[in-house]
Amino acid sequence: MDAFARLETTIADRRNADPASSYVASLFARGRGRIAQKIGEEATETVIAAMGDDPAKIVPEAADLLFHLCVLLADAGLCLDDVRAELDRRDGLSGLAEKAARPR
Numbered sequence: 194m195d196a197f198a199r200l201e202t203t204i205a206d207r208r209n210a211d212p213a214s215s216y217v218a219s220l221f222a223r224g225r226g227r228i229a230q231k232i233g234e235e236a237t238e239t240v241i242a243a244m245g246d247d248p249a250k251i252v253p254e255a256a257d258l259l260f261h262l263c264v265l266l267a268d269a270g271l272c273l274d275d276v277r278a279e280l281d282r283r284d285g286l287s288g289l290a291e292k293a294a295r296p297r
């Protein structure tokens with residue numbers, strides 16, 4: 194099982210855990226708005242790391258961001274396979290061509 198699959202399983206296991214002993218459970222308890230806010234914070238921290246001079250510092254921030262995104266997906270009843278399916282759907286479709294084909 195890869196890291197993302199393990200993480201999804203752990204997050205699902207934490208849904209009814211005690212928020213006092215589980216960070217994931219505490220996020221579920223605080224709700225979708227708080228989870229979304231954390232994604233904003235972690236995205237900002239990733240941007241700050243990206244603007245620095247040490248690319249290695251992006252890695253832990255990206256991990257925080259992806260972790261919180263996984264919690265958001267779980268909270269919304271979604272999973273990474275849903276995201277994979279969307280990426281598969283886009284595979285081979287140029288971003289520039291897709292944008293040019295959008296209704297104006």
Ligand SMILES: N=c1c2ncn([C@@H]3O[C@H](COP(=O)(O)OP(=O)(O)OP(=O)(O)O)[C@@H](O)[C@H]3O)c2ncn1[C@@H]1O[C@H](COP(=O)(O)O)[C@@H](O)[C@H]1O
Nearest residue numbers: 200203204207214215216217218219231234256257260261
């Ligand atoms: N991957 C992670 C992971 N990445 C980041 N974090 C936590 O995310 C939080 C984000 O850092 P911040 O400094 O922004 O958090 P904070 O200010 O303390 O949080 P707030 O009070 O602002 O909400 C920290 O508490 C990190 O420890 C994570 N917490 C848990 N996991 C995974 O989730 C599993 C279950 O964790 P628990 O639910 O805590 O058992 C763990 O075994 C890990 O696999």
